[in-house]
Amino acid sequence: ATLGQSITPAFAANNIDEMTKAFTGGAKPVAGKVKLDLPEIAENGNTVPITVSVDSPMTDKDYVSDVIILADGNPNAGVATFHFSPASGVAEANTRIRLANTQNIVAIAKTNDGKFYTASKEVKVTIGGCGG
Amino acid sequence: MATSSVKPRIKLDKKEAKQGDIVEVKALVSHVMETGQRKSADGNVIPRKILNKFTCTVNGKEVFSADFEPAVSANPYIQFKFKATESGPVVLTWIDDDGSKIVGEDSIKVI
Amino acid sequence: AGWSRALAQQKLTQADLLRFEQLGNVTLVHVTDIHGQLRPVYFREPSINLGTGDVKGLVPHITGKALLDHYKIPQGSAEAYALAYPDFAALAKSYGRLGGLDRIATIVKAIRAERGDRTVFLDGGDTWQNSFTSLTTKGQDMVDCMALLKPDAMTGHWEFTLGTDRVKELIGQLEFPFLAQNVRDTEWDEPAFEAMRMIERGGVKIAVIGQALPYTAVANPRWMIPNWSFGIRENDLRANVEKARKDGAQLVVLLSHNGFDVDRKLASRVSGIDVILTGHTHDALPAVVKVGKTLLVASGSHGKFVSRLDLDVRDGEVKGHRFRLIPVFSDVIAPDAEMATKIDTIRKPHEKMLGETIGRTETTLYRRGNFNGTLDDVICDALLSERDAEIALSPGFRWGASLLPGQDITREDIYNATAITYPNAYRMTMNGARLKDILEDVADNLFHPDPYYQQGGDMVRVGGLSYTIDVGKPGGQRISDMTLLRTGKPLEPARDYTITGWASVNEGTEGPPIWDVVTNYITKKKVVAPKELQNVRVMGV
Numbered sequence: 001a002t003l004g005q006s007i008t009p010a011f012a013a014n015n016i017d018e019m020t021k022a023f024t025g026g027a028k029p030v031a032g033k034v035k036l037d038l039p040e041i042a043e044n045g046n047t048v049p050i051t052v053s054v055d056s057p058m059t060d061k062d063y064v065s066d067v068i069i070l071a072d073g074n075p076n077a078g079v080a081t082f083h084f085s086p087a088s089g090v091a092e093a094n095t096r097i098r099l100a101n102t103q104n105i106v107a108i109a110k111t112n113d114g115k116f117y118t119a120s121k122e123v124k125v126t127i128g129g130c131g132g
Numbered sequence: 133m134a135t136s137s138v139k140p141r142i143k144l145d146k147k148e149a150k151q152g153d154i155v156e157v158k159a160l161v162s163h164v165m166e167t168g169q170r171k172s173a174d175g176n177v178i179p180r181k182i183l184n185k186f187t188c189t190v191n192g193k194e195v196f197s198a199d200f201e202p203a204v205s206a207n208p209y210i211q212f213k214f215k216a217t218e219s220g221p222v223v224l225t226w227i228d229d230d231g232s233k234i235v236g237e238d239s240i241k242v243i
Numbered sequence: 244a245g246w247s248r249a250l251a252q253q254k255l256t257q258a259d260l261l262r263f264e265q266l267g268n269v270t271l272v273h274v275t276d277i278h279g280q281l282r283p284v285y286f287r288e289p290s291i292n293l294g295t296g297d298v299k300g301l302v303p304h305i306t307g308k309a310l311l312d313h314y315k316i317p318q319g320s321a322e323a324y325a326l327a328y329p330d331f332a333a334l335a336k337s338y339g340r341l342g343g344l345d346r347i348a349t350i351v352k353a354i355r356a357e358r359g360d361r362t363v364f365l366d367g368g369d370t371w372q373n374s375f376t377s378l379t380t381k382g383q384d385m386v387d388c389m390a391l392l393k394p395d396a397m398t399g400h401w402e403f404t405l406g407t408d409r410v411k412e413l414i415g416q417l418e419f420p421f422l423a424q425n426v427r428d429t430e431w432d433e434p435a436f437e438a439m440r441m442i443e444r445g446g447v448k449i450a451v452i453g454q455a456l457p458y459t460a461v462a463n464p465r466w467m468i469p470n471w472s473f474g475i476r477e478n479d480l481r482a483n484v485e486k487a488r489k490d491g492a493q494l495v496v497l498l499s500h501n502g503f504d505v506d507r508k509l510a511s512r513v514s515g516i517d518v519i520l521t522g523h524t525h526d527a528l529p530a531v532v533k534v535g536k537t538l539l540v541a542s543g544s545h546g547k548f549v550s551r552l553d554l555d556v557r558d559g560e561v562k563g564h565r566f567r568l569i570p571v572f573s574d575v576i577a578p579d580a581e582m583a584t585k586i587d588t589i590r591k592p593h594e595k596m597l598g599e600t601i602g603r604t605e606t607t608l609y610r611r612g613n614f615n616g617t618l619d620d621v622i623c624d625a626l627l628s629e630r631d632a633e634i635a636l637s638p639g640f641r642w643g644a645s646l647l648p649g650q651d652i653t654r655e656d657i658y659n660a661t662a663i664t665y666p667n668a669y670r671m672t673m674n675g676a677r678l679k680d681i682l683e684d685v686a687d688n689l690f691h692p693d694p695y696y697q698q699g700g701d702m703v704r705v706g707g708l709s710y711t712i713d714v715g716k717p718g719g720q721r722i723s724d725m726t727l728l729r730t731g732k733p734l735e736p737a738r739d740y741t742i743t744g745w746a747s748v749n750e751g752t753e754g755p756p757i758w759d760v761v762t763n764y765i766t767k768k769k770v771v772a773p774k775e776l777q778n779v780r781v782m783g784v
């Protein structure tokens with residue numbers, strides 16, 4: 001345990017609530033169907049891999065249209081929005097993101113018939129440096 | 133606006149697919165993804181410059197797209213899937229804040 | 244514990260230590276966390292090994308007499324000496340050192356002789372580093388010696404501190420797979436190592452899946468392995484277990500370097516694993532821990548123990564099991580001649596230098612424990628004195644052999660506590676607020692109530708500073724009363740302090756190697772006599 005990457009102090013104003021509202025139009029997302037795969041402890045806060053997938057048949061009648069990724073500890077909550085269609089076959093995407101500090105990552109999925117589902121996960125951004 | 137000379141790297145998990153197969157696409161592109169939150173040594177804010185939009189079409193039809201915020205890492209990586217229905221070019225397009233485009237292409241054959 | 248050495252050892256025989264009523268059709272033999280120790284060592288088990296959250300008070304988070312009582316082990320017995328700290332120095336004089344790869348070889352060969360093709364021998368990693376010869380040969384000594392034991396597979400953690408190229412080179416030399424299902428390349432997110440190997444023993448198809456330390460790139464320098472990304476990767480593991488079963492595995496074994504609490508949680512969430520051979524947290528448990536249908540084995544460290552687990556596998560299920568954690572008493576187990584010769588050859592050019600006496604200790608020097616170790620106190624004192632700083636930091640490594648009161652401190656003893664590939668003893672200034680952040684951060688890596696957020700080391704050791712820790716508090720609120728010992732005054736958040744330490748994970752860290760710092764200090768001091776837990780007040784236990 002010694003000195004690794006620096007910890008950036010938490011920013012006061014994070015707009016996660018406004019961004020959530022803008023995405024859902026005020027509807028309250030239900031926990032479930034969304035799976036967020038992120039490391040529990042980030043190896044590098046500048047590039048944290050994130051996979052989001054949503055349980056959906058992805059048919060013309062029943063599919064996930066959009067998934068927004070938000071971070072509650074960055075200067076801005078917005079991370080990315082993915083747009084799917086039945087042509088996607090599977091509602092799943094993976095990218096790499098910046099996390100300023102330990103925080104929660106939230107994913108909200110919107111279905112074609114206007115339902116919202118959500119999942120979140122805490123990612124620790126650590127100084128690091130010990131070992132057994 | 134102009135198409136950048138930057139060449140994205142693209143990987144498809146299969147070159148040939150059966151009707152209805154799921155194809156996985158991975159892509160990496162070189163870009164600084166400047167957040168607009170950093171200051172230079174002289175104290176001025178370095179202006180934001182990111183790739184803010186990504187689109188993938190297969191044979192001209194959109195199968196996946198994404199909007200990126202400054203929280204997406206430098207040299208953005210994107211991985212997604214599509215359902216193989218017809219053969220044709222797989223075209224990946226990133227749009228920069230300055231309006232320029234980065235375009236990369238692969239193809240899929242449906243057998 | 245007033246036994247004479249002769250009397251104590253008369254009571255122990257190799258036959259006793261190896262006695263095992265065999266069972267079933269598969270025998271798993273497991274060693275882990277040898278940390279480069281070719282020769283027997285003293286190793287004192289921890290006094291404090293706290294568990295938080297759901298695992299508070301569960302094994303391996305009970306120590307000393309409580310641990311012995313839990314397993315009904317008589318105090319003062321050979322087993323008590325091997326497993327727990329009470330009367331360590333006195334019992335060490337009776338029972339001697341444990342470990343030595345030549346003794347381990349004797350045990351492995353004896354089990355193979357008895358069980359033949361039913362035997363699977365697995366190495367849990369932390370094998371290639373942390374002694375003088377493993378450091379200077381870049382792991383070659385350990386690879387060559389382990390080759391004689393013909394393991395069926397290994398996984399890793401400290402191995403990665405040899406850097407990408409050397410790790411690949413050494414893996415290329417192995418006649419068995421290096422398994423790590425949880426490592427991917429940072430560019431394309433594709434598996435970097437073989438995840439699983441199917442082997443057949445005793446007519447049973449066995450899938451061995453490897454799991455390297457999930458936090459290698461956090462706990463150790465990431466710059467040495469920039470293209471590899473780790474993590475627990477539960478979903479990948481689930482997929483690998485499913486694949487193993489689909490491919491006909493009747494027994495699924497996870498060769499894990501997750502640490503015990505991570506493995507216990509994992510066993511409750513990933514179904515289909517029959518046995519997890521745990522590693523990394525150095526716990527030695529004389530019985531298996533059962534989580535659902537999964538058996539967890541914890542085989543200790545430094546070559547002190549070899550685990551034997553006999554399994555009766557029928558219809559793709561474990562119908563019965565029998566376990567023994569075999570303590571490797573070096574005066575009782577005969578060394579294997581072939582291995583002993585190999586070890587001698589490796590050590591011969593350095594033997595004289597390594598044996599040179601630098602000083603002496605009047606108290607037991609040990610490292611293992613959540614908050615301090617007397618060995619680390621000596622290292623912190625050396626740093627403070629040799630690097631002229633107000634505060635010293637020393638990493639909470641769980642490896643490092645112990646020394647007994649009155650024992651000479653040799654060059655080798657110093658290497659056994661410090662031999663790493665990033666040894667520079669830095670000196671820098673840091674303000675009090677930043678230092679508190681560091682202590683909080685490390686404390687959270689140890690005491691986060693969710694094991695998946697723990698890294699498995701012990702608390703960073705401090706010199707020149709005292710503090711209070713409340714382990715039950717949430718992250719960021721555990722550390723208080725930080726006091727600079729030099730002045731007796733509270734640490735000021737905004738004031739800069741001169742800090743010294745070693746094992747920084749940052750690239751380009753400058754300073755003399757820590758073994759030189761410690762050697763110089765002990766040479767001047769001649770005799771050290773650190774006392775127990777002086778600087779840390781622990782609450783919320």
Ligand SMILES: [Mn+2]
Nearest residue numbers: 132276369523
């Ligand atoms: Mn270890």
Ligand SMILES: [Mn+2]
Nearest residue numbers: 132369400523
């Ligand atoms: Mn380890």
